[in-house]
Amino acid sequence: MTPPPTVTPEREDSKRAEAFMLPVMPPPLPEAPSAERIAELSAEIRGLAAQKNAVILAHNYQVPEVQDVADYTGDSLGLSIEASKTDAERIVFCGVHFMAESAKVLSPEKTVLIPDTRAGCSLASGITAQQVRDWKAENPGAVVVMYVNTTAEVKAETDYCVTSSNAVNVVNAIPQDKEILFGPDMFLGSYVEKMTKRPMKVWMGECHVHAGIRPADLQKMLDDSPEADLMIHPECGCSTSAMEYLACGDIDPDRTFILSTGGMIEHVKKSKAKKFIVATEEGIFHPLRLAAPDREFVPASDGAVCGFMKTITLERLRDSLRDDKFTVEIDPAIAERARVPIERMISITA
């Protein structure tokens, strides 16, 4: 087969893509609001949420003021689970588009809103449903395992969805005699192969934020802070080298943790370390500091910012609630097929 591209600019000709025109590269970052403006908008948002029977879900990479006003914050898996459990009429998803799509797939009868139409994801843009169909045709009988950072159309072609917190468990649950096509993140794929000791065919996609956190960043931090715990998101460009360092005994396995964003928050609550080197998007520092205010958190690399996540501001969240925009719609036939791998992911985790 022709080697897959790292980032695919063209995407499925679906209603979703037309309606949202998701960008391949993130827009510029918005300005931070003043404390007074945050208080004013937050009160307005909470009032609108009550009036409209809406639940606000926010990913751990959202700006702090959006995380603070939300009903639930969490990682992709945690938010999918919240979306599947809620009784609210509306779900306002402060995250990126594929996450809001998962909420809609799990709750088709509810109104799912995303406050900004530019909240795409470079990793989810890296594979299309047609590419998955072609890959399957070249590998008949293989099981397709896709990271949750994919469009609903791709999920409709998928057997099992995974997130960074359950990828290893899901792959371990697949019968040993089955070939696995894993995508779209090559760093997560390589991490899962090492953990499960199971070779897979891995799609060569990447997230532009995490791929930019390089092994050299990690090495420098380790040299500077030998007493710190090291927490690495498995999408990072440094995660595979961290596995190698671990295997060679160059870094201490008792102080190195490859974790989802939710796993990082849980880890700092349990760890006795005073300092943590953190290799993921900078939004995570807010929930980490709330979880453990007496510890020190240091980024493994400067500039790890997801501009897609940061498109969502308090103003846009308020407008979304007030004006019921922007509605996430998925073709019901696609949604029905996409629900299967998402529900498998949730049941393996639960």
Ligand code: 13P
């Ligand atoms: P988590 O599931 O760990 O929150 O990761 C989501 C994501 O988009 C990472 O870039």
Ligand code: SF4
């Ligand atoms: Fe997508 Fe990367 Fe942003 Fe996560 S950090 S939402 S993978 S672009």
